[in-house]
Amino acid sequence: MLNKLRRVGPPLLMLAPSLILLGVFVYGLIAANFTTSLTDNHTAAQATGQKPAVLVWFTNYIDLLASEDFQHSLMNLVLYTVVFLVGTMIMGFLWAWMLEKPVKGEGLFRSVYLFPMAVSFVASGVVWRWLLNSNQDEQASGLNRLFQIVGLDALQNNWWNNVTFGIIAIAIPAIWQLSGYVMALFLAGFRGIPEELREAARMDGASEWKLYRHVLFPQLSPVALSALIIIGHMSLKAFDLIMSISKPANYQTKVPAVDMFVFKSSFDYANAAAVGSILLIIVAIVIVPYLIRTNREEKR
Amino acid sequence: MTAEAEQLTAHRPAPVAPRVHKGRYSLARTLKYVGLIFFLIVVLIPVYVLLVTSFKGTGDADPSRAWALPQIWTMENWATAWTTLAPAIGRTLAIVVPSSIISAFLGSLNGFVLSRWSFKGADIVFTLILFGMFIPYQAVMIPLTQLVLNLGIPTGVPTLIMLHVVYGIPITTLIFRNYYSTVPHELIEAGRVDGAGMLRTYWSIVLPISIPSFVVVLIWQFTSAWNDFLFAVFFSSSQNGPVTVALNNLANGALLQNYGVSMAGALFASLPTLIVYIILGKYFVGGLMSGSVKG
Numbered sequence: 001m002l003n004k005l006r007r008v009g010p011p012l013l014m015l016a017p018s019l020i021l022l023g024v025f026v027y028g029l030i031a032a033n034f035t036t037s038l039t040d041n042h043t044a045a046q047a048t049g050q051k052p053a054v055l056v057w058f059t060n061y062i063d064l065l066a067s068e069d070f071q072h073s074l075m076n077l078v079l080y081t082v083v084f085l086v087g088t089m090i091m092g093f094l095w096a097w098m099l100e101k102p103v104k105g106e107g108l109f110r111s112v113y114l115f116p117m118a119v120s121f122v123a124s125g126v127v128w129r130w131l132l133n134s135n136q137d138e139q140a141s142g143l144n145r146l147f148q149i150v151g152l153d154a155l156q157n158n159w160w161n162n163v164t165f166g167i168i169a170i171a172i173p174a175i176w177q178l179s180g181y182v183m184a185l186f187l188a189g190f191r192g193i194p195e196e197l198r199e200a201a202r203m204d205g206a207s208e209w210k211l212y213r214h215v216l217f218p219q220l221s222p223v224a225l226s227a228l229i230i231i232g233h234m235s236l237k238a239f240d241l242i243m244s245i246s247k248p249a250n251y252q253t254k255v256p257a258v259d260m261f262v263f264k265s266s267f268d269y270a271n272a273a274a275v276g277s278i279l280l281i282i283v284a285i286v287i288v289p290y291l292i293r294t295n296r297e298e299k300r
Numbered sequence: 301m302t303a304e305a306e307q308l309t310a311h312r313p314a315p316v317a318p319r320v321h322k323g324r325y326s327l328a329r330t331l332k333y334v335g336l337i338f339f340l341i342v343v344l345i346p347v348y349v350l351l352v353t354s355f356k357g358t359g360d361a362d363p364s365r366a367w368a369l370p371q372i373w374t375m376e377n378w379a380t381a382w383t384t385l386a387p388a389i390g391r392t393l394a395i396v397v398p399s400s401i402i403s404a405f406l407g408s409l410n411g412f413v414l415s416r417w418s419f420k421g422a423d424i425v426f427t428l429i430l431f432g433m434f435i436p437y438q439a440v441m442i443p444l445t446q447l448v449l450n451l452g453i454p455t456g457v458p459t460l461i462m463l464h465v466v467y468g469i470p471i472t473t474l475i476f477r478n479y480y481s482t483v484p485h486e487l488i489e490a491g492r493v494d495g496a497g498m499l500r501t502y503w504s505i506v507l508p509i510s511i512p513s514f515v516v517v518l519i520w521q522f523t524s525a526w527n528d529f530l531f532a533v534f535f536s537s538s539q540n541g542p543v544t545v546a547l548n549n550l551a552n553g554a555l556l557q558n559y560g561v562s563m564a565g566a567l568f569a570s571l572p573t574l575i576v577y578i579i580l581g582k583y584f585v586g587g588l589m590s591g592s593v594k595g
Binding site: 010011012014015017018019021022024025026027029030032033036091094095098099103104105108109111112113114115116117118119120121122123124125126127128129130131135138139140141142145146149176180184233236239240243244247256257260261264269272273275276277279280283287288291292295 | 332339343345349350353364410412417425427434440444446465469470523526527533534544551562563574576577581584
């Protein structure tokens with residue numbers, strides 16, 4: 001017993017500060033948030049504890065999911081995530097593929113493609129709000145004006161002011177910002193494939209397409225999965241971009257994270273907490289299997 | 301030429317039949333460079349817009365001149381943006397520097413224990429820590445505001461230091477754990493045989509070889525804390541908060557929308573992370589890589 005304590009004691013002691021902090025700030029608060037989401041804590045008086053909040057179980061969730069307003073937010077989140085994922089994966093892979101073989105000025109291309117990653121969404125949002133200006137024709141500035149200059153007038157549109165698809169306009173700056181990241185992941189993946197593998201395939205007379213299909217793509221699929229997970233969970237960062245490009249009150253571009261902010265600002269803590277829990281469940285459905293799988297693979 | 305044909309020629313090993321394919325080979329190369337340069341320009345469009353607009357005065361406000369160079373170059377926007385944002389930039393430094401150092405140090409301790417002084421159940425503990433990296437912070441925000449209030453920590457700089465430390469622990473732990481897994485076992489076993497305790501081993505053997513990882517982690521934490529907006533908007537105002545909040549306030553504020561000033565401000569707000577990226581790009585990419593769980 002004492003021996004065991006001597007073995008396990010010091011490591012646990014060293015981990016203790018972090019474990020306590022994360023225990024409280026992650027798991028404790030998730031539980032507390034869930035508890036709040038089950039109450040009728042909808043007013044400032046309740047938020048500050050002057051009036052008691054009553055347990056209403058899942059009423060908030062049911063009401064939220066039934067409201068057209070929140071469904072619109074969820075739909076926006078889905079649209080945004082799909083466009084953002086597809087866009088960054090295609091651009092990232094294309095860039096990595098072009099830079100995979102030695103290229104003159106490779107360092108320059110790589111650095112420029114990757115640099116937007118170092119900038120905050122708020123700062124890039126300032127520029128993109130200008131670029132995504134919805135004025136057209138005579139009044140056009142931003143990308144709409146650029147389209148006129150290069151003779152592609154037909155491409156002019158009202159960007160994020162479109163009620164159904166406006167959210168896709170918000171995905172454009174996000175793609176601009178994170179494609180370089182996906183490129184870096186894929187480049188590392190390409191470089192990690194042993195040269196012998198390609199040689200062997202060529203010796204067997206495999207065509208270049210077959211080489212990709214049967215040798216390179218399978219080798220890259222773990223990288224692709226990592227990229228999907230990371231980029232996918234970053235789609236929740238849409239909040240920063242929406243706050244700086246559109247306005248939180250704008251119906252056309254709102255997502256659950258924005259709803260949560262608006263609820264919080266109006267002291268509707270119960271609904272804010274419920275939206276938070278819904279987001280957590282969405283993320284957990286994807287992340288938990290991924291973490292378990294990674295854990296299992298490492299053991300092997 | 302289709303993309304597939306380009307693949308065929310671009311990747312055919314030259315020594316096999318260099319003469320036959322020379323023409324196609326160079327056409328594919330040209331196409332590749334055209335593509336690379338095209339995307340280079342596309343990626344740099346926002347940079348052009350930012351620079352040009354920030355030097356424009358009110359005389360250039362007409363939309364027809366949106367993409368043109370300024371008629372009169374002025375530094376006025378830059379001066380206004382700087383006086384507005386300078387205090388917030390100072391506060392951001394006060395948040396970012398201590399929080400990066402503390403969370404890096406905690407991550408290093410955790411990473412060492414979890415990879416090299418392991419115990420039964422360490423994998424589960426690690427996975428539990430890692431989960432904290434992926435949670436949407438919206439799911440803790442409401443009770444977090446109440447907790448911060450109850451702890452009596454003032455909003456603004458002190459709260460944000462604490463939050464960046466706590467929520468930085470998962471990623472710093474991950475990066476250090478992956479790094480220490482590559483350290484040869486013998487190195488640490490040698491310490492054990494000598495009878496050195498865990499802390500001694502960490503201090504005299506592990507810490508000195510951790511410098512590269514510290515650089516990666518510090519850059520990562522510096523960048524993500526500098527660019528943070530979510531915690532900042534919930535726990536500070538433009539009077540006591542970091543530059544992201546101040547910039548957002550400047551760009552969306554009650555003042556009539558002055559793009560020149562907000563674009564100059566956006567550059568000021570991005571400069572520190574851009575400088576880090578330009579000088580320490582290699583380590584920056586290292587941090588990105590560790591962002592993927594397998595490292």
